[in-house]
Amino acid sequence: MTYELSSTSWGEEEIAALQRVIRSGRFTMGEQVRLFEEAFASKFGMKHAIMTNSGSSANLVGVAALSYRAARPLQRGDEVVVPAISWATTFHPLQQYGLKLRFVDVELETLNMDVSRLEAALTPRTRMVMAVSILGNPAALDVMREFCDRHGLILFEDNCESMGASLGGRPCGTFGDVNTFSTFYSHHISTMEGGLLVTNDREIDHLARAIRNHGWARDLPADCTLGTRHDDPFFEAYRFVLPGYNVRPLEMAGAVGVEQLKKLDAMIAIRRANAALFVKLFKDDPRFIIQREHGVSSWFSFTIILNPAVPLDRAQVMAALRNANIEFRMITGGCFPQHEAIKYFDYDLAGGIENATIAHTRGFFVGNHPRDLTAELTHLRRVLE
Ligand SMILES: Cc1ncc(COP(=O)(O)O)c(C=O)c1O
Numbered sequence: 001m002t003y004e005l006s007s008t009s010w011g012e013e014e015i016a017a018l019q020r021v022i023r024s025g026r027f028t029m030g031e032q033v034r035l036f037e038e039a040f041a042s043k044f045g046m047k048h049a050i051m052t053n054s055g056s057s058a059n060l061v062g063v064a065a066l067s068y069r070a071a072r073p074l075q076r077g078d079e080v081v082v083p084a085i086s087w088a089t090t091f092h093p094l095q096q097y098g099l100k101l102r103f104v105d106v107e108l109e110t111l112n113m114d115v116s117r118l119e120a121a122l123t124p125r126t127r128m129v130m131a132v133s134i135l136g137n138p139a140a141l142d143v144m145r146e147f148c149d150r151h152g153l154i155l156f157e158d159n160c161e162s163m164g165a166s167l168g169g170r171p172c173g174t175f176g177d178v179n180t181f182s183t184f185y186s187h188h189i190s191t192m193e194g195g196l197l198v199t200n201d202r203e204i205d206h207l208a209r210a211i212r213n214h215g216w217a218r219d220l221p222a223d224c225t226l227g228t229r230h231d232d233p234f235f236e237a238y239r240f241v242l243p244g245y246n247v248r249p250l251e252m253a254g255a256v257g258v259e260q261l262k263k264l265d266a267m268i269a270i271r272r273a274n275a276a277l278f279v280k281l282f283k284d285d286p287r288f289i290i291q292r293e294h295g296v297s298s299w300f301s302f303t304i305i306l307n308p309a310v311p312l313d314r315a316q317v318m319a320a321l322r323n324a325n326i327e328f329r330m331i332t333g334g335c336f337p338q339h340e341a342i343k344y345f346d347y348d349l350a351g352g353i354e355n356a357t358i359a360h361t362r363g364f365f366v367g368n369h370p371r372d373l374t375a376e377l378t379h380l381r382r383v384l385e
Contacts (some may be wrong), residue, residue: 002325003376005301005367006186009260009267019048026251029213033254037196039261044171046179046198050207051254052212055160055182055195056089057247060199062178063093065207066128066154068242070086074154083113083139084349084356086132087333088341090158100125101347103337108355109292111303111331112139118147121350128154133162134171134332135303135365136188136271141167141175154178157370159276160195162269163330167295178204180213183253186367188298189260191253202228207242210262216245249348267370268298274373281381287312288384302377303331304384305363314362317384321366326376328364335360 021032033051041049052058067074074096082091084103094101102121107114109132118129129148132140141157148155156303157176159165165172173179178201183194197208206226209219217227217239227241275297282290282304289305291297306312321328335356337349366380 001375001379003327003366003379005329007192007235007367007369007371008185009263009370010256012262013259013262017259018252021252021255024251027253027376028251029077029248030251032258033249035284036254036257036261039258039339040181040196041198041263043261044174044198046174047200048198048202050197050205050212051249051257052195052197052247053249054193054247055158055180055184057090057212057245058180058182058197059089059158059160060093060181060197060245061208061211061247062156062204062240063097063099064244065197065204066156066178067097067196068207068211069203074127077125079123079125080128080130080156081118081121081126081350082336083132084337084353085111085134085332085359086130086158086336087160088336088339090130090132090160091336091345092341094130095345099128099346100352101345102126103347103353104350105353105355106134106291106359108305110137110139110294111135111291111359112294113144114355115143115147117142117351118144119249119278119344122151124150126128126153128156131155131157131164131176133159135291136162136165136298137291137293138162138165138167138172138297138302140294143174143176160187162298163302164264164298165296166212172295172368173198177201183260185286188271188300189264191249191260192275194253195258196247208241212247213244214246215240215242217241223237253276257309259282263370270370271299271368271374272297274368274377275302276340277374277377278302286310287320289370299368301365301368303359303365305331308358308362318364320383324379326366326380326383328366331359331363331365
């Protein structure tokens with residue numbers, strides 16, 4: 001048996017959607033992307049959803065939009081409080097827009113930012129908190145929201161790993177001023193590659209639509225105040241208002257997204273049933289630290305940290321997993337300050353990052369899928385035993 005990290009969640013509906021697009025001859029961003037954006041915004045009870053070609057691009061567009069908004073834009077040298085564990089492209093746009101990162105350690109059990117350290121991370125230059133719910137498990141988003149409101153900070157929620165999770169009845173990916181999602185292959189829904197930026201802020205919506213598409217004004221509504229509309233349609237069609245990118249999604253990704261979104265709740269229910277078995281199999285074993293659910297997790301995957309208090313040989317454990325055809329990988333992107341790219345960043349540590357380091361060096365995850373994993377999880381338990 002091979003226990004894979006990820007597998008396709010597509011059925012006939014997605015294949016039919018792709019074929020409809022192929023037959024239509026319209027391949028780049030159009031009606032299907034618009035329909036997916038509308039469905040996505042409505043599903044999460046938000047006003048605006050802007051689809052991009054990846055979650056990374058959604059993060060980039062989000063940071064760019066915040067840097068070009070009229071009132072109190074992000075400026076070079078401003079500080080952002082970030083968790084020590086996330087994916088690399090949570091951090092890269094911050095570096096690219098000249099921001100300084102202040103890393104805060106995570107809790108070893110939830111793997112999310114330890115919010116008891118937020119006050120200590122605050123300086124007069126702090127402008128934003130980056131909230132990341134790791135691998136489906138909601139971070140303390142309510143605490144971060146309250147902290148940001150109290151200190152006049154922006155809350156940016158990178159929810160690329162936690163679609164379908166919620167905290168206190170509110171979906172993850174709706175707590176931030178800017179929120180992002182990924183629809184990459186292995187995620188809760190897959191559009192092959194893809195991502196979304198979600199917001200209730202009309203100005204951010206307009207900025208993001210321009211930045212996504214060459215920085216031009218063509219995708220903006222007639223009453224948009226970004227720049228000045230040209231009377232002559234010749235000039236209006238090519239009116240560049242911002243230094244943007246081309247990070248548009250394909251029409252095929254939008255069409256598949258519409259179908260996948262309809263299946264999201266059912267797929268999360270199966271992921272949660274698998275999680276119940278995983279927790280039952282591992283919760284009472286002191287050798288392994290598994291992720292403690294906070295709120296309602298959408299269980300992207302199952303994390304295991306080899307308890308540092310127990311003398312376990314990591315290499316031996318990994319060799320056993322490999323021999324048993326159990327795929328595994330680093331928890332998200334590991335502890336980011338451990339990576340070589342950090343030399344390009346302006347950053348400091350708001351206290352120690354011991355827990356993130358333990359998760360980096362002694363942690364890994366195995367896959368969760370929207371299908372029954374009883375056989376795979378039983379196999380995993382046997383091999384680790
Ligand atoms: C927390 C986080 N942010 C951003 C991304 C980037 O998403 P994408 O792979 O769609 O670019 C990922 C990817 O898995 C992620 O885990």
